Amino acid sequence: xxxxxxxxxxxxxxxxxxxxxxxxxxxxxxxxxxxxxxxxxxxxxxxxxxxxxxxxxxxxxxxxxxxxxxxxxxxxxxxxxxxxxxxxxxxxxxxxxxxxxxxxxxxxxxxxxxxxxxxxxxxxxxxxxxxxxxxxxxxxxxxxxxxxxxxxxxxxxxxxxxxxxxxxxxxxxxxxxxxxxxxxxxxxxxxxxxxxxxxxxxxxxxxxxxxxxxxxxxxxxxxxxxxxxxxxxxxxxxxxxxxxxxxxxxxxxxxxxxxxxxxxxxxxxxxxxxxxxxxxxxxxxxxxxxxxxxxxxxxxxxxxxxxxxxxxxxxxxxxxxxxxxxxxxxxxxxxxxxxxxxxxxxxxxxxxxxxxxxxxxxxxxxxxxxxxxxxxxxxxxxxxxxxxxxxxxxxxx
Amino acid sequence: xxxxxxxxxxxxxxxxxxxxxxxxxxxxxxxxxxxxxxxxxxxxxxxxxxxxxxxxxxxxxxxxxxxxxxxxxxxxxxxxxxxxxxxxxxxxxxxxxxxxxxxxxxxxxxxxxx
Ligand SMILES: [Zn+2]
Numbered sequence: 001x002x003x004x005x006x007x008x009x010x011x012x013x014x015x016x017x018x019x020x021x022x023x024x025x026x027x028x029x030x031x032x033x034x035x036x037x038x039x040x041x042x043x044x045x046x047x048x049x050x051x052x053x054x055x056x057x058x059x060x061x062x063x064x065x066x067x068x069x070x071x072x073x074x075x076x077x078x079x080x081x082x083x084x085x086x087x088x089x090x091x092x093x094x095x096x097x098x099x100x101x102x103x104x105x106x107x108x109x110x111x112x113x114x115x116x117x118x119x120x121x122x123x124x125x126x127x128x129x130x131x132x133x134x135x136x137x138x139x140x141x142x143x144x145x146x147x148x149x150x151x152x153x154x155x156x157x158x159x160x161x162x163x164x165x166x167x168x169x170x171x172x173x174x175x176x177x178x179x180x181x182x183x184x185x186x187x188x189x190x191x192x193x194x195x196x197x198x199x200x201x202x203x204x205x206x207x208x209x210x211x212x213x214x215x216x217x218x219x220x221x222x223x224x225x226x227x228x229x230x231x232x233x234x235x236x237x238x239x240x241x242x243x244x245x246x247x248x249x250x251x252x253x254x255x256x257x258x259x260x261x262x263x264x265x266x267x268x269x270x271x272x273x274x275x276x277x278x279x280x281x282x283x284x285x286x287x288x289x290x291x292x293x294x295x296x297x298x299x300x301x302x303x304x305x306x307x308x309x310x311x312x313x314x315x316x317x318x319x320x321x322x323x324x325x326x327x328x329x330x331x332x333x334x335x336x337x338x339x340x341x342x343x344x345x346x347x348x349x350x351x352x353x354x355x356x357x358x359x360x361x362x363x364x365x366x367x368x369x370x371x372x373x374x375x376x377x378x379x380x381x382x383x384x385x386x387x388x389x390x391x392x393x394x395x396x397x
Numbered sequence: 398x399x400x401x402x403x404x405x406x407x408x409x410x411x412x413x414x415x416x417x418x419x420x421x422x423x424x425x426x427x428x429x430x431x432x433x434x435x436x437x438x439x440x441x442x443x444x445x446x447x448x449x450x451x452x453x454x455x456x457x458x459x460x461x462x463x464x465x466x467x468x469x470x471x472x473x474x475x476x477x478x479x480x481x482x483x484x485x486x487x488x489x490x491x492x493x494x495x496x497x498x499x500x501x502x503x504x505x506x507x508x509x510x511x
Binding site: 122123124126127134136137138140141142143144146147150151152154155158206207208209210211212256257258259263 | 415416441442443444445446447448449450451453458460461462470471472473474482493494501503504
């Protein structure tokens with residue numbers, strides 16, 4: 001089978017973007033093309049463009065975004081599609097780009113993920129994201145993603161002894177990592193005692209969806225991120241040595257969360273990771289760095305268990321021991337994660353993959369994991385009803 | 398008007414569903430009949446959510462997942478002061494979201510004995 005690598009990455013800072021959605025996407029795209037050493041204009045060499053966005057049509061009232069992007073960048077007549085798979089849109093678009101190259105239809109694919117969320121108020125953003133829930137059995141009740149995360153957290157706490165402090169430790173770790181990532185939205189580190197034990201902890205860190213606090217949830221961010229994929233048999237065209245896409249796995253679960261057989265499991269995470277490991281010929285013990293979808297801190301802990309880093313129910317113990325920090329046994333969310341880097345839905349999956357590329361290239365500066373050879377990203381859609389896992393490996397010269 | 402919520406029973410194998418699916422999860426059947434979904438349920442998990450969307454004129458709202466005696470699990474709103482794992486709650490059908498033109502009815506779970 002044809003092999004595929006990533007030869008260019010573009011990741012402007014997440015946060016508040018003043019320009020249009022299109023300008024934001026273009027900025028990321030051009031940065032990725034530059035990084036790959038591709039020129040713009042005639043002879044650009046891009047066969048296909050994929051744009052991942054969950055909210056372009058609803059939030060920004062723009063459809064046909066990929067077609068518009070291709071023209072704005074003058075990449076015509078490249079093929080173009082917009083990909084929507086909820087908050088997992090980014091990794092889905094990379095997967096589809098991979099498939100386009102493996103099929104032989106394309107040699108070079110540009111994937112651009114982006115979301116302009118800050119035009120919404122906080123609750124409008126939460127309400128928009130909740131439209132991916134079941135319309136009658138969930139959304140109509142006023143249920144949201146934080147509601148399900150809160151109910152899930154309560155079950156996990158009761159079953160495995162995870163505490164609010166454990167969750168706050170995940171948050172503090174990710175904020176610390178983000179201080180070394182100039183593209184991260186939030187550039188401050190909360191004090192663990194101040195958000196947990198101190199007298200006014202509940203004022204600084206109020207409940208959002210009990211038992212989850214403000215510092216357990218990701219912010220609302222604008223942001224775009226882009227990667228250039230290529231067939232490894234044409235890698236000589238590019239400036240940078242490719243990072244290989246070694247495995248991709250995806251799985252779905254029940255749309256209605258209450259219908260899950262084991263309410264404390266994230267089945268689709270487990271199955272997606274198993275498929276990615278099988279394709280890569282690797283296992284959890286081979287992974288040196290991971291980006292796990294921490295839209296809520298509890299998810300980082302349970303996903304780490306589902307992908308096999310820790311036995312079930314012991315993820316929080318690993319957090320206490322510092323195993324998931326940079327320098328620990330398996331550093332998780334070195335980019336700052338969704339918690340601190342931000343979660344511009346359609347950009348997130350692409351952003352996670354970019355962090356792995358930087359780690360595997362040795363370009364992660366102050367947050368570099370020493371001698372990283374293989375990385376895993378988990379991009380989580382719905383409340384875990386559509387999950388994409390991607391494994392990247394460093395290629396030898 | 399008395400409102401009622403329904404479960405959907407596969408006419409081929411008897412498997413209960415809520416909400417309605419087009420195909421039975423157990424046998425692949427495609428024909429369902431409605432059976433009333435009501436009575437008592439056990440509280441499996443819950444949360445209290447703050448910062449609600451406009452239209453909910455209150456500071457917080459309770460939500461839960463429960464298991465009915467027939468084994469069906471559903472999500473709904475929760476109006477219980479001190480929730481405890483496994484406690485019995487009673488399914489009441491009332492307005493759960495005020496809509497433009499038409500309100501949406503669903504489960505609100507309340508203490509079993511009053
Ligand atoms: Zn059936």
